[in-house]
Amino acid sequence: MDEIQKKLNAPSKASREDVIGRIISYTCIAVIIALVVSILYFITSRGIATFTTNHVSLWQFLTGKQWNPGTLSANGQPQVGALPMIVTSFSVTILAALVATPFAIAVALFMTDIAPKTGAKFLQPVIELLVGIPSVVYGFIGLTVVVPFIRHLFGGTGSGILAGTIVLFVMVLPTISSLAVDALRAVPTYFRSASLALGATRFQTIYKVLLRAAMPRLLTAVIFGMARAFGEALAVQMVIGNAVLMPHNLVTPTSTLTSQLTTNIGNTIMGTLPNNALWSLALILLLMSLVFNLLIRYIGKRGEIKS
Amino acid sequence: MTPNQTDRIATQLINFLVLIVVLILLFLLGDIIFSGFPHVSWHFLTSPSSSFSAGGGIRDQLFNSLYLLVLTLLISFPLALGSAIYLSEYAGNNWRTGLIRTAIEVLSSLPSVVVGLFGYLLFVISFHIGFSILSGAIALTFFNLPLLVRSIEGSLHAVPDSQREAGIALGLSNWRTIRGIILPAALPGILTGIILSAGRVFGEAAALIYTAGQSAPILNYADWNPTDGSSFLNPMRPAETLAVHIWKVNTEGVTPDAVSVSAGASAVLIIVILIFNFGARAIGNHLYKKMTGGK
Amino acid sequence: MEAYDLNQTHIIIPPEEIALSTKQLQVYYGHNQQPSMTNASLSFPRFQITALIGASGSGKSTYLRALNRMNDRIARVDGEIRYRGTNINSPKVNVYEVRKHIGMVFQKPNPFAKSISENITFALKAAGITNRQELSNRVETSLKEAALWDEVKDSLNKSALSLSGGQQQRLCIARAIAMKPDILLLDEPASALDPISTTKLEVTLKELTKKYTIIIVTHNMEQASRISTYTAFFHLGHVLEYDQTEKIFQTPEIQATHDYVTGNFG
Ligand SMILES: Nc1ncnc2c1ncn2[C@@H]1O[C@H](COP(=O)(O)OP(=O)(O)OP(=O)(O)O)[C@@H](O)[C@H]1O
Ligand SMILES: [Mg+2]
Numbered sequence: 001m002d003e004i005q006k007k008l009n010a011p012s013k014a015s016r017e018d019v020i021g022r023i024i025s026y027t028c029i030a031v032i033i034a035l036v037v038s039i040l041y042f043i044t045s046r047g048i049a050t051f052t053t054n055h056v057s058l059w060q061f062l063t064g065k066q067w068n069p070g071t072l073s074a075n076g077q078p079q080v081g082a083l084p085m086i087v088t089s090f091s092v093t094i095l096a097a098l099v100a101t102p103f104a105i106a107v108a109l110f111m112t113d114i115a116p117k118t119g120a121k122f123l124q125p126v127i128e129l130l131v132g133i134p135s136v137v138y139g140f141i142g143l144t145v146v147v148p149f150i151r152h153l154f155g156g157t158g159s160g161i162l163a164g165t166i167v168l169f170v171m172v173l174p175t176i177s178s179l180a181v182d183a184l185r186a187v188p189t190y191f192r193s194a195s196l197a198l199g200a201t202r203f204q205t206i207y208k209v210l211l212r213a214a215m216p217r218l219l220t221a222v223i224f225g226m227a228r229a230f231g232e233a234l235a236v237q238m239v240i241g242n243a244v245l246m247p248h249n250l251v252t253p254t255s256t257l258t259s260q261l262t263t264n265i266g267n268t269i270m271g272t273l274p275n276n277a278l279w280s281l282a283l284i285l286l287l288m289s290l291v292f293n294l295l296i297r298y299i300g301k302r303g304e305i306k307s
Numbered sequence: 308m309t310p311n312q313t314d315r316i317a318t319q320l321i322n323f324l325v326l327i328v329v330l331i332l333l334f335l336l337g338d339i340i341f342s343g344f345p346h347v348s349w350h351f352l353t354s355p356s357s358s359f360s361a362g363g364g365i366r367d368q369l370f371n372s373l374y375l376l377v378l379t380l381l382i383s384f385p386l387a388l389g390s391a392i393y394l395s396e397y398a399g400n401n402w403r404t405g406l407i408r409t410a411i412e413v414l415s416s417l418p419s420v421v422v423g424l425f426g427y428l429l430f431v432i433s434f435h436i437g438f439s440i441l442s443g444a445i446a447l448t449f450f451n452l453p454l455l456v457r458s459i460e461g462s463l464h465a466v467p468d469s470q471r472e473a474g475i476a477l478g479l480s481n482w483r484t485i486r487g488i489i490l491p492a493a494l495p496g497i498l499t500g501i502i503l504s505a506g507r508v509f510g511e512a513a514a515l516i517y518t519a520g521q522s523a524p525i526l527n528y529a530d531w532n533p534t535d536g537s538s539f540l541n542p543m544r545p546a547e548t549l550a551v552h553i554w555k556v557n558t559e560g561v562t563p564d565a566v567s568v569s570a571g572a573s574a575v576l577i578i579v580i581l582i583f584n585f586g587a588r589a590i591g592n593h594l595y596k597k598m599t600g601g602k
Numbered sequence: 603m604e605a606y607d608l609n610q611t612h613i614i615i616p617p618e619e620i621a622l623s624t625k626q627l628q629v630y631y632g633h634n635q636q637p638s639m640t641n642a643s644l645s646f647p648r649f650q651i652t653a654l655i656g657a658s659g660s661g662k663s664t665y666l667r668a669l670n671r672m673n674d675r676i677a678r679v680d681g682e683i684r685y686r687g688t689n690i691n692s693p694k695v696n697v698y699e700v701r702k703h704i705g706m707v708f709q710k711p712n713p714f715a716k717s718i719s720e721n722i723t724f725a726l727k728a729a730g731i732t733n734r735q736e737l738s739n740r741v742e743t744s745l746k747e748a749a750l751w752d753e754v755k756d757s758l759n760k761s762a763l764s765l766s767g768g769q770q771q772r773l774c775i776a777r778a779i780a781m782k783p784d785i786l787l788l789d790e791p792a793s794a795l796d797p798i799s800t801t802k803l804e805v806t807l808k809e810l811t812k813k814y815t816i817i818i819v820t821h822n823m824e825q826a827s828r829i830s831t832y833t834a835f836f837h838l839g840h841v842l843e844y845d846q847t848e849k850i851f852q853t854p855e856i857q858a859t860h861d862y863v864t865g866n867f868g
Contacts, residue, residue: 007699008688013730014480014698021482025397028389029407032452036410039417039425039449046428106324114321123325126332132580133335134510136553137573141338143557144566170331177328201314231418233513234554258420258513265424266517270432282424289416469712473774476672477725477781478702487724492715598715598761 047283139238159241179221216303343574415453423514443519462496520545656836711770768799
């Protein structure tokens, strides 16, 4: 065998390099997978302790209105009714999304179809800037501007679902807007030109063609915004009032899942019912983020098939 | 109403809504700037905070935020890079890759408070590390990883396949091609992604209040030994960051000048993030021009 | 379709003159059941230019890329590729070594986003050449061989991406021959070039046959007849005819070849 033949049949530095490369990158991805699995595992195992160790019934947990895990009720049952927080969390999320969506779609239409040049020049940076503002700053402004304003209008403390909604509305607006822009940009231009060529006005084109074609992705955008609102902790915690009461109107103090968690997890002792109950709230948050995730995937898939 | 009238009204409605959004932003910025800037002074930036009396500064919080950011990037960047390389260069188009992508998506959709609580459970409670910069940095890594992976993968993906073929056709190993050719070509995008993620990390508080903690012990900036308890470099000490500070003085209600401290701190936070955002774009463009030999 | 194994009947190359040969080479892309290249058996003579011609989609690139295992990641390749007494299509063979000896230049110029000299030295350094003098010698000789030296000798540190398309392609050739391969595979290297650059490239290739065996895919019939000694005609994933270039262009055996080279195709 000559020199070249030998080289052809033996491993070289390059072969070893490739093994090293594979090991490195496979290890990194394995770490991330392990991380995700352990987050899911730890939160779940902590979160179900309320039901397995403390024998609270799931039904009672989800529908009870009294949250006072440290004390027993008259009939000797622990008071761990999470309904007020569940209701408040959903209320602020849905209301914020409802308010933000028309604004976001208007912003997106402005940027894609009405004045793309101005949109790119002024609105794009505006949106990016809004995305970059940290949530504590939103919370702080909510606390110093929104809450006093509501107090002035409606009396009371000013904290509550309305204040939470306003803060979350501003927070999810840029998220939904930028995704909505992507959704509208994904609609092929010939959809527009075809419709306009048929004599439709711009509004008819937007309403009948654009929004319809972009509907699945617009929905996804809104759900993304809702997921962000549902999981937001500090900004909401600063303006919601943090009283675990069933919300009777929009301007009385109440509590979301996240605000209850952030306020109290440090004040309870590991392994006790008050602590376990809080982990159950975290579990609800985790499950909801999975639900939002599934919804986005489901709608995304259906949207794909259609177009 | 004729279609043309509807068209006009609809357009005006859209313009009106857009105007409101712009006004909201102007108001936010104006509020931060006008209520914040008067409180930002050299004294404010360089003196320690005080909980119970007015006149506290943000020196330690600002340093903690920066230190935590550096540590977070040191941990999350290599991991994210390796994972992004796996996804863009090695992963096949099969169910396993689908599963991995789903896992990363799940991680990115978890609320940061849940990620923070997991860090609390694991590091503070189980491993007895306590509230520390290290715990905080790891929690922020969890929070930062999915976005960083996605942005790096995007940058790697944007490098044309012909570059990979060019490398491989010269007898280079895949790894050498990735390291020596693909990564440098993707560098502008990767850097931009890192800096943008730095902005997010810098402003994050929910993942930190139960990992890095809410107290800022007195730091000795002359002590460069990271193993000393009071050294500013000690990664095992609790460390309240700027964002956490804003949250804390507002919720605890014991600091008399909470509002002006938070306003000043918010202004500083926003300025740093703005610098990151503009810096990201500037550096990205500069590198890109340099590499392509453009003018 | 019957595999038309002409190299055994028409072209008689003494075994010691064969630089590379394939036997019954089949290529399946992805999970395809149908091969995109069927039973290709060809032998390539040393220090000659062999042209591969045929319509778009006939499998020329598929075949060429199989020769230095560039299809490994995207396709399954059956059959034998014989190089220096070794079947280099075996999974046990070190593909990196294969590619060092069988270089490749692609249809679209693909210089690295590095300086002109780094484009050439990068793979050399990876192959263990560290001597600065040796490196700069190789840069100079390979650029001269690729007929690019005079144009870039004063700007070796400029980004390769600032070169023109034709210059970039010659840089890619320089980069490939700096590795001192035995065989050079070129996939339509002139398709992105203007007539002047093309002529320069052809002159370069002719020059290169002093040291290298060249296999080139081309759509340009004149180019094939100008520069190649042998020509293989590809049709729908088969090699229909393989012969001396003159015979292919003047008295082909097969009607399809005749139609293709005279432009009556399709
Ligand atoms: N990566 C791939 N995956 C699947 N099929 C492929 C791939 N590359 C090529 N093919 C198929 O293989 C067949 C031959 O393609 P090939 O690129 O080899 O043709 P060609 O002769 O080089 O054409 P051209 O002159 O256009 O370059 C075609 O039918 C093509 O669709
Ligand atoms: Mg081809």
